[in-house]
Amino acid sequence: MRAARPIQLRVNGQAHVVEAEPRTPLLFLLRNDLCLNSPKYGCGLGECGACTVIIDGIAARSCVVSAASAEGREIVTLEGLGTIDHLHPVQAAFIEEQAAQCGYCLNGMIMTAKALLDRDPDPDEASIRNELRFNLCRCGTHIEILRAVMTAARRMREGASAAP
């Protein structure tokens, strides 16, 4: 059961096969095998949120998701959200509000916020604070992050209503 085997992963719309032990945390496969650096190792215990990715549309802490349980599911990382030239509105809002100091927690903040806004396009500030309750930031960028999520929500609603 512990032997390595090919793991089929679907990440950012692309299919990958990685040879690994099925119980390996998804985080390490994303980082080391697929070179997707955005999910960060922070605690390995699901406490801090730095490793957050989105699986089947819902936030997931990739340090406590085994590779086996991620198989066959749709995984999105920060890289898959948008690029510098084509930013996702949440990313654009984080730049607009300058919502980073060291930025190590940023991946988790953006991915958790994205999952929230997909579920609830119009959250109030209390809902955002609650959603990010277990995403830890040590530099104290919380104020800018909250603003960024509010800004992103507004822009996404405007974008949705402007769409034909």
Next chain:
Amino acid sequence: MTETPTRMETPYRRALLQRSGVLAIVERRTSAADALDPDALDLHLCLTEEGAVYAFNGHVDLGTGIRTALAQIVAEELDVAIDTVTMALGDTDNTPDQGPTIASETIQISARPLRIAAAQARLHLLGLAADMLDRPTDDLVIRDGILRSREDARIALPFGELLQNRQIHLLLDPETPVKDVADYRIVGRSVGRVDIPDKVTGSFVYVHDVRVPGMLHGRVVRPPYSGIDAGDFVGRSLEEVDKASIAHVPGVVAVVVQGDFIGVVCEREEQAIEAAAALKVTWKPWVAGADLGHVENALRAQPVQSRRLVDEGDVDAALAIAGHRLDRTYVWPYQMHGSIGPSCAVADFQPNGLRVWSGTQNPYPMRTDLALLMGLAEERIEVIRIEAAGCYGRNCADDVTADAALLSRGVGRPVRVQLTREQEHLWEPKGAAQLIDVSGALGPGGSLAAYDFETRYPSNLAPTLALLLTGAVSPRPFIAQMGDRTSRPAYDYENIRVTVHDMAPIVRASWLRGVSAMPNVFAHESFIDELAEEAGADPVAFRLDHLTDPRAAELTRATAERAGWTPRVGPAPQEDGTEIVRGRGFAQARYVHGKWPGTAAAWSAWAAEVAVNRVTGEVNVTRVVVGQDTGMMVNPAGVRHQIHGNVIQSTSRVLKEEVSFSETTAVASREWGAYPILGFPDLPSVDVLMMDRQYEPPLGAGESASVPSAAAIVNAVYDATGVRFRELPLTPERVLAGLGRLPQKTAAPARKRRRFAFFGGLGALAVGLAGFAAMALPIRAAIPPIARPDPTTYSASTIERGRVMASLGACAVCHTAPGGAAYAGGLAIETPFGTVMSTNITPDVSTGIGNWSYPAFERAMREGLHRDGRHLYPAFPYPNFAKADEADLQALYAFLMSQTAVAKANAPTRMTFPFNIRPLVAGWNLLFNRPGTIEADTAQSEAWNRGRYLVDGLGHCSACHSPRNALGAEKTGASYLAGGVAEGWEAPALTNLSHAPIPWTEADIYRYLRTGKSLHHGTAAGPMAPVVAELRALPDEDIRAMSVYLASFSDPMALDEVESRAAHISAATSVSAAPPSSTGARFYDGGCASCHEAGRGAILVNAGPALGFNTNLHAAKPDNVIRAILGGIEGHSGTMPAFGAALDNRQLADLIRYLRQRFAPDRASWQDLEETIARIRKPAT
């Protein structure tokens, strides 16, 4: 795999100095340096003919945005656009040695050469242009990198064109005039940080993301004296490393041992994690010097070296005659940097030298350490500095770089070392605890007659760990002189004495944001508040009466006004009839950093508002108005952001943060539950007031706003409650104790020693069994071996049916060793009677069952006999298998015979006497094995009967879920499925005897067997997890049948009753019913709640079940809860991380006590938790 370019896009000093088409501002590294030798020159600034500007600074960006601010300074002096400037920071091969990045002095001090270099380059460009264009210099200006004439609008010459084919090296001229501030167009304006776009798209490269060709993955194994770096045992405690203990881990390249330094290197990261965890290491006992259970006592007992820093007037005489004398003691706890990313580094040791990629704060001093550690000349070591997770002083960045260097040397290949969360928490040099005694007195008319201030500070600046662990430097404690920051108060005390008692470290300690100034100002600014009340004055007015520094006074006035400060004398709480009471507090200070008397940096003032819950003891900082005079601001947005960060982080430190220690004084906080930090729900509203001082020198913004935090908050709590706290943090327990509500520390539960009654009864058992021996039946006859059957003779459908039966019987679960081939046996199964080793059931002829005929197989399945006639132990559940249909057994035989044959000899089973006498089993069989198939119960449905066949036959559920008698046989009747044990786990009752708060329904059982999860019961864990995984092979109707049958043992409950009971449990176990005001609650909140509390926090795809319904938390014994937390849960039904390495036994007991209390409030608390945990964990070896 894609690799990080060795030097990424960073400009390279040596290449720039060797090429043409440049204007470079250089400086000789030493006065004797040869100006033609690139290695002898520091490069500050280089402009190229392509129009690029490269600027070099020896400091590093710790996440504060200095990369952007420095680029602004260069762009300003050069008159180029900021986005043409590329900064190279802190890198030994590239940038000048400007010492460590500390004390927020990058802008204040180390930006100066860069500013001058840029000014010098601008002047030189103007000169070159004047020559080329034949115009007077003062007619020319540079705008956005283009030389223009003031008179002739047609002239527009990009500066790069002036540098074509030239190689201009200018020595830095410190006398170069710089721009007048009035002309600034870039500095002083808010600009966006240059790094943020890359950070929000995941393309920014942190040191954690560095990959170089051929790189391996390393992990270190640290000694048990966690966080202690002084004492004879440091570097000398390793007894033995058992390298064979990781023989089963794939991909191990090397184990490197040197002194107390141990590291493993593997091909893959997860392999290194497993190897480090599995490596068996024996350590000698060690004894720590001090008891940190009580910080004040520990600091008072420690020997000191004292420095009298200030002694003006006659303090003793003034205190002796004073009418209002106050004697106060302030205690500051050990605190952590708590970088969100544990430190990481890559090292590449080659015969010609060492190259490291590091997140260090101090590239040059670290290089000196590496040279000492590796016995290499400094010139042969290159430190490439790459950004890391934010640190606020000295964390483990240097330690991990040295670790990587040692491991790379051990394997001769590049090695990446990532510290674990636990290692970073345990070993990061802590912000030192501090103990401050103040005596002071008022004079006549509210004058400040006397102030006698003594502060104790234990630190050695934390030498790089590998130097100590390998014995390269002595672990004799060195005493750092760092307790003196901001030790002189800001007020006009007539007689004043300031003494610093420096002392050796107790645990590893160095500098953390606001080093010693934050604690010192906590004392100064708490004390002045008390004096104000003694004098009958408003605290702000009293400060203004006694401040001597006009800028401090101006900031104090402005901040108080912005906050709408209402003058008051003594506490003036705002109450609204609820348990919440509110108050406001003020504090201010100018941060003085550096060696005494130090360098004065920015002024900061706080007006804090708090809400104190008198019932729970929780303190919330609701609003902070923070004023700052930071001199000139290069990037005002960056300064504001730094102030926000300082306010939030320091509020967290004051309210929540305190390192905890084990009974041996080793650090015990290993994860965020043990060291909680402030998060989004508790965020204060922050209103920043920045003084306009653009014509004053810049003073840095990285730390000052933290400094007044503690006193402002404590003064506000005093205003709210009339109780003054002089020890931090303001945890609910401390506040309640201060309010006289509760004793601060609940007495530790009395310890009882208990022997396992379990073993007591065995003697009698043995006697009974000996009776059997006398009548033991002879060994049964062997069934002759056959040639291995040809698997092609079985139909695909038969093999498929056999596969399903093998899954139902979960054959592979027991007959596969960890990491071994399926069905090849070798799993050790612990029973009360000894260890049974599972056997090879692959069709290998010599070691497996390849030469077993079907009759031999059937006899084994029904009677528990080996082909050769030996008795098999009933750990093999043949009494259940005996009930299987012949057709199913034949299919199972066909399936096993069609598997790959694996040659693997069976390991001997180790039974204790008398159970090692196999023939005794025959007697056992006489008593307990009743072969024969199951008669259908016609009163029951077809599904029920099918379910019974599956459950009692190959499914062998009762083998674990029924209790066993003294001889290890399943009890029947009312005991059937009434709960048993499996591999040390409790297999819960599946009948009305279940402890589950909500009875099992058919739907719940179905969901659980199908998915491993049940909303109302929990997740399959321990030995049940692989069983559920195996059951995936069963068709849905079989799972339904099993559910029908199993549900028939519990009284049915109507769906609406289930729902109302569930709702009741949810409400009764909600967080509001159990406010987080204990250590156990904090472990839960930091470690468990993120996954286990839907609705509090993000919705997660991998959320854990709600614990109020968890059967295990309602059970009579805590074993399953302990096992799940210690070892985690692995399985397709979900993963729970193992907390065994993150929590010690005492912490786990605190957590589990809280879990039981909160989630099973009507159950009695579990006794002897710590002992049970220790037994289950087994001694750490």
